[in-house]
Amino acid sequence: MTLPLAHMLIVAPKREVWWIGAIEALVILNALLLTFAFMTLIERKVLGRLQLRYGPNRAGPFGIIQPFADLIKLVRKAPFQPDRLIHPALYLGAPVLSATMAFLAFSVIPWGGGWELYGYQIDGQVVNVPISLVVVFAIGSISTYGVLIGGWVSESKFALLGAMRTGAQLVSYEVALALSVLGVVLMARSLSLTEIVAAQHRTIWYVVPQIVGFGCFAIAGVAEVGRAPFDLPEAEQELVAGYHTEFSGMRWGLFQIAEYVHMITVSALMVTLFFGGWLFPVLHRFGPIWFVLKLAIVLFCFIWARASLPRLRYDQLMNLGWKVLLPIATVNAVATAFFVVLR
């Protein structure tokens, strides 16, 4: 079943060559890195303003080159490692695995409708596969291994405890997260993110009929990336840092990259599933600009939540995931299924 509107928005494939995908991949990866770098700055700036102080303002005007100063500091740190590692290769591999998988999960997010340039077809996402939603969850879950390996291999009490804590939190909220999007899949009848965006354009942004699913997704998403108020993986004021206790310098920086890129991916997924992705009722031509605007709003809400909400206790965290979000998401999915069949 092809749809006339989808044809209008998604240009029929003309000439697809592999190096266009390669260029797109490079552009998106660098855009992600740049977004990460400036997210760290914007987060500190916004947090500062919300707490009635300035935030970083020494490096360059408005602290604009602070991320690069941080990068240089991280790169220049002495590369020491604990004496009694279980395996040095795993110790170095864990952060690399985490960050790589975080980057990889973003590859299927659509950020535009596709263009035709000099007879070549340029897709609106790097990877266009019919199961892109499953790919995001699958790849995102592999990142958990980086956390578990990193905590276990450093042979330290706090790192191991932190890894277990984080692992349990991530898998618990994975269930609620995957169930909360089931309603969207039911309504769009597709696992392809491109199709879900097109389906929302035909009907309505899914945040309206799927408001319950959106709520579950938002809460589980924040918990899944380990951000405040669910930032028990770090909990720097109350508990010892966690799985990256024994990591420093750029190896710690890679874990940090993984966390922020995950946050960007979950925000992009939220925009795609519930807020119409790169489409807006007017001015379709500016697809990527709409996408970035929506993404920026969601990312701001992440920072806002960190500044406003107190951290949960661990038992409250687990209760919320298993006893509240899971039943609500299941009931929401069954109710959506009922209405889909009824129609």
Add this chain to the structure above:
Amino acid sequence: MLRNWLPFLIYGLFASGITGLMLFISFALSTRARTKPAQQGLPFESGVSTGAPTRQRFTIGFYLTAMLFILFDIEIVFLYPLAIVLDKLAWFGFSELVVFVGLLAVAYVYVWRKGALEWE
């Protein structure tokens, strides 16, 4: 179909290349102390360090959570394909869904009553 995955492979190569390069650069450009401080390699401890832990024991809750995760995540994996074709299967598909979720609800209530979801 397989062609669609080629950009995924390319993207994955670039992504691992960039992260690997970052790690490499941090080793190439880092500062090194001429003499290594004796205590530097000890595991972190907020107090008197007793060296690395030899054997660690954990609350059973972590293992239980992992098993429950597998149980419920597989549930979702089964529900995804059904969700796509549900409008074609109509009421038959819906009744199957209700039976499936109902069976899981029994297991869920059992797990809850047994106290597997409790943390203290």
